[in-house]
Amino acid sequence: MTQHTEDEANGGSTEKLERLRGAHAYDWLRQRIFSGDIAPGTVLREVQLAQEAGMSRTPIREGLLRLAELGLVRRYANRGSVVVEMSVQEIWECLEVQQCTETFSLRLLLSEDRGPIDVDILQGCIDRQEAALQSQQYWDFFQNDRALHLQIVRWTDNHRLVQIMSDVSELLIYGGFQTVKKRARLEEALDEHRALLEAIRRRDLDACLAASIQHVKNAKRRLLV
Secondary structure, eight states: OOHHHHHHHHHHHHHHHHHHHHHHHHHHHHHHHHTTSSOTTOEEOHHHHHHHHTSOHHHHHHHHHHHHHHTSEEEETTTEEEEOOOOHHHHHHHHHHHHHHHHHHHHHHHHSOOSOOOHHHHHHHHHHHHHHHHTTOHHHHHHHHHHHHHHHHHTTTOHHHHHHHHHHHHHHHHHHHHHOOOHHHHHHHHHHHHHHHHHHHTTOHHHHHHHHHHHHHHHHHHTTO
8 A cells, every 4th residue: 555545544534533523422412412411501611521521622513513503502702602492483493394394205105106114113113102101211202203203204215305304303302302291292292103103004195194284283282281
């Protein structure tokens, strides 16, 4: 291997390692914010976070940039970053994006026959939600809520749609986890998932669209009661 080739390989390895560190920092920060360990309104200082995480400031900065792009933190010059508190209106907007993306995906899947739909994947999400509800593991409940809706969009094999749904569902986990933890409300949401699954199992497009739209309508209501 020539020196030039070795330098390129080492540079590629270093770049890959930096991406992995940035992703790790992002996951670490996201988990702490979503769980409430870092509360809304908290000012995030790179030096302090790097010390807590046991890593350098560079991956922490990259993690904060990703969170800012997602809308979970706001960055201010010379003040650091601040964890946002999502308003009901902002959560509603995310729900409407989810509805548009999901109903469009269902139309593609069922009317254009984009490909196979493995309903067992959705059933697995629902089973894990049931288990999470029984054990009061609400974080797991919302994670599987996200997985179910995101899977429907993934079946379209449209990467831009998947990215949109992935980003908005991250915000919905945050907003939902912070505001909706009453068991009765989560049981209602789970019943709506079951109705959506059965409609998909029957490949009944009208029933799927109705179930998806009703789910969002009910989710909006649950934010207010």
